[in-house]
Structures are given as structure tokens and as C-alpha cells.
Amino acid sequence: MSPQPARRTHLTPISTLAPRLGVTTRGLRYYETLGLISSEKIAAGARGLDAASVERLTLIVGLRAIGVSVEHIRRALDHQRMRRSPEAVRAQLQQALDEKRALIAALQALIDLSPGEPTTQARALARLDLEAAASASPSKVRDSV
Numbered sequence: 001m002s003p004q005p006a007r008r009t010h011l012t013p014i015s016t017l018a019p020r021l022g023v024t025t026r027g028l029r030y031y032e033t034l035g036l037i038s039s040e041k042i043a044a045g046a047r048g049l050d051a052a053s054v055e056r057l058t059l060i061v062g063l064r065a066i067g068v069s070v071e072h073i074r075r076a077l078d079h080q081r082m083r084r085s086p087e088a089v090r091a092q093l094q095q096a097l098d099e100k101r102a103l104i105a106a107l108q109a110l111i112d113l114s115p116g117e118p119t120t121q122a123r124a125l126a127r128l129d130l131e132a133a134a135s136a137s138p139s140k141v142r143d144s145v
Helices: 014-021 025-033 051-065 070-081 086-112 118-135 138-144
Strands: 040-043 046-049
Touching: 014 025, 014 046, 014 051, 025 051, 046 051, 051 070, 070 086
Parallel strands: none
Antiparallel strands: 040 046
């Protein structure tokens, strides 16, 4: 008797997932090219994701919707993939959130300036650049000096 072929788990087509998650199929394929998700061929020209990949994709789409960068998502998922603690993943996401809050605060300060004062606006833009550099990694700050 020949061995039975391995039973494939249920795969959800990307074309079904995209509208459910509010993104395009092209966007989902982009995440795949970045290595954030992986799919399997299910038919000619069609690809599908297993349940774990669907869960991962749902997280990615949700984080992108609130403005978390793809790079921060990648780092957080790498922490998770390497079996790092949930606290380490949370810290990575908290860092991304803190960077967004600092940018929002700096932009709000710029908006609050009177439009007739270009010198003050120039100073605010310079401050924004300094705040962005301060939140960058040490190597980025070193390279920009």
C-alpha cells in the first residue's frame, strides 16, 4: 500500500482575504514580497494563506492601519518568530508608537505657529529635524552628523 499524501490545511485565497481586510490583493502580495507573510499556490494564478498566515496578515493590516511602519512591523514579527517574549515585542511596538507621538507633537507645534512668522516656522522645522534625529537609531544620528 502506498503512503497517503500529506493532507493540506485549508488555504484561504488572497482574493477572498483582501476585501475582508480592506486592502488590495496587490498590497497582500507586497507583504509577501517583503517576507512578512507566505502563501501557497492553490490554483493557476491563485495563492492562499493558511490559518496562521491569515492571523499574521490580520495583525499586519491592523498595525499598518494605525500607522506602524512596515519596518517596525518586521522587527516585531522577527522578535515573535525568534520566540522572544511578548514584552520584547510590546517594547518594539511601543517604540514605534512613541516615535509617532513625537512626530505628531512636533507637527502640532508647527501648525500652532502664526503663518506670518517664517523665521519661527524655520526654527520649528529645524527642531522637528532634531527631534527626528534624536528618535533615530544611534547609527543614523552618527551618520547624519
